[in-house]
Amino acid sequence: MLQRLKRRLSWTTVSMWAIGGAILLVVIVGTVLTLSSGKYKASEWLDLTINGLALGGIYALIALGYTLVYGILRMINFAHGDIFMAGPFAAYFVAVAFDNADYFGGDAMLEIVALVVIMVFAMLVSTVLAILLERIAYRPLRRAPRLIPLITAIGASFFLEYAFRGLFGSGVKSYPEVSILTGYWVILGIRILRIRVVVIVAAILMLVGLYVFVQRTKVGKAMQAVSEDKDTAALMGIDVDRIIVITFLVGGALAGAAGVLYVLMFRQVTFIMGFMPGLKAFTAAVLGGIGNVVGAALGGFFLGIAESLFPNLVLDGLGIPAPYQLRDALAFVLLILILIFRPTGIVGERLAVKKA
């Protein structure tokens, strides 16, 4: 009996590794072929990398929301991507108002004021929505079997998306152009799009801020305690409900901020724009090891760079036409690979296989 079980296990492990190994081999062959063909110049690779860093910063900020909530409630807040969409979507109307009042005319001071107001407003909207979501949809289900909150979150995600579509229209809305963020800066002799610099710097500042918050403040420590063991934390005098609300608050605010950065980069909002970044950010959180703050940040940057580089680096060499079409597919292949080879993520405890 035991013998048979052992044989079965090894059979599945072997086939898993075989699938993983085959994919890895393809990746290596593709990379070597692309690099040896010399189709792209070094500056192009650099450009892609910096683009990836900016994208990665945004993923990292969203991923933190997933990781914080997962760490505490052990649930995937599927609607987090839509929280990310809601902030900048609502702030669009503020941006239009500023634009009508001629704030984006080229005066740097006025533009900065407008951007700060937009940022604060977006963070506020996302935060309020995240807290409402927790209060209405998740709190009553805290003791329910695990699939139930997940299904609720999926429902909430679709509800939010299509409520926004119904309320504010289905068309793509273009954010006004901000003149201080257009054009290039030359840093260390490299021409970098200004917006990318701003996004990367802002994302890193917020990530560091969050790290300090979680590690140093009393509330942050309470969050860690709750994620370790809710009941014991409650016995120690921590108000668990309050900590959970704060977790959603922090996650929502970061998502709102990430949303504004994303919108400044791509300059448009739609009701559906949170879906893909949300999934990617979740992938990033898993990459880094879900439940782990540093891991989420690293995972975000890694995924951003991978997504930016890999289509050209891997697929081009294999002679696949239009590799950018497979960008999203690559992100998910990466997710599956990580879960096969290192379910714990880059840094993190072994959760994927642990008793759910």
Added chain:
Amino acid sequence: MNERPRFDWLSAIKIGLLGGGVALFLCLVGLIEASDRRPIIPGVLSMGQTLLLLTLVLFAYLAVRQAKANQENVPRAWLVLSGTLVGLMTNAFLAALVLIGGWIDLRAVFVNASPALYDILTLGLGTGLGLIVLLLIGAVVGAAIGATLSLAESYQRAILLGLGLIPIIAILNSALFAGRGVSILGAILILLVTAVSSLLWSRYQDRVKERIEALPPRQHRSLAFGVRWILPAAVVLSFPILGAYPSEVMNEVGRFLLMGLGLNIVVGFAGLLDLGYVAFFAIGAYTMGVLTSPEMTWLPFHLTFWEALPFAMIMSVLSGFILGIPVLGMRGDYLAIVTLGFGEIIQRLAISDWLKPYIGGSNGITLIPKAAIGPIRFDSPQTIYYLFLAGCVLAAFISQRVKFSRLGRAWMALREDEDVAEAMGIDLVRTKLMAFATGAAFAGLSGAIFASKLASIYPHSFHLLISINVLCLIIVGGIGNIPGVIVGALFLVGLPEILREFAEYRLLMYGAALVMMMLLRPEGLLPEARRRLELHEEMGAGD
């Protein structure tokens, strides 16, 4: 200690605020205006107004029930009062919307806050008179609900049933048979007939049941057989007589029902949350398309529908295995996300230029031949109906038989506790793979029929939303229970198919339905007895 009963203002006001919020949301999201074109009683009542009325009725009902539950022997006047209050508050929100909208143009933000909407809300009577009428309607409807609920139970049921049937019949008439709702006379007739028959039934049901029980066993058995098998079979088999459009609606239901039965095995029986289920449907459809379409010139041969069908199912099953192996060790949420990723990968591959020479890329595959048996060609909605029907019957039969087999019991053990199941000697690897493979086979079958039905397939038919749709219907219907899945498919696929004007709001309603369902009735509309116990036990005791 006899405290004097007090009217519970607070809970009535709370419910009133909620009702107002919901009514406002329905207006601003555009549902009311979109559904206003469909008449329920022409000249009197439109679908949009019916929706608002239903909101009124619902919240007034909740308030009155709350008032009844709070204390015993509530004075009848209080019930009427709380109904009136809630009705008034609900419509006051709408009145406020009309007032504010008349003052500043809200359309810069809310695209649906249009004069047309205000016109509907004020019944075309202009702002002054219209608002008064609007508030009056709220108060009257609320009061009427309060009064109705203070009657005896059998009268309550008779009135609510009669009123509820009017819009249902009107919608069916206008949607399926291109009619225009029901006339005033018709509406009164429906109300009277249903109310009277409901009253008669509640008075005489015991006697009827006694009479049936008293029949000789042979007759009793044949009656039961007739009611349980022959009647439904006759209805289902003769459905295409109704015409092309109703058959088309049923084909959509059948397509999703077939997928629902498959996903029910994976999620409902084995408890593996698969969010990428559409992938198997896509693989079935694409296999059918590639093997049969003469467009696919890279293949040296082309098969007929029946020859390709087994291959379509085999390919789906194989992909079920391929997905199954890497996710064997994962549980719960991780499984959900990885399967979702799998679905996305398949769709991205289908749309990519890379595979375009083989599967058509974004142009899809066209010229897929229809199925045929001898002289009978399955080329109209009425005939394709039988293909889906056969598939669904087969899938339902297999599900029902497997459910209580050794494998089915292993799945359920797995669902309840993986570790215990393993300790009991259940082979996890085999059991899980079998679940994925069986589920994938049904989806592949559905996809293959779908491809032949449309004669062409495009990558955008295989969006993630299909997976969500299927998941939704099994959850709302009653996960793990086959009649539940059927009810879910009829409600969540058939209904939006009939109410075309709601197409845009389909996902909004799905989202709301999922959340409400999980909060209020996680076991679904027609739950499996065992699942219900499981859920309520766990909900009560915690985990």
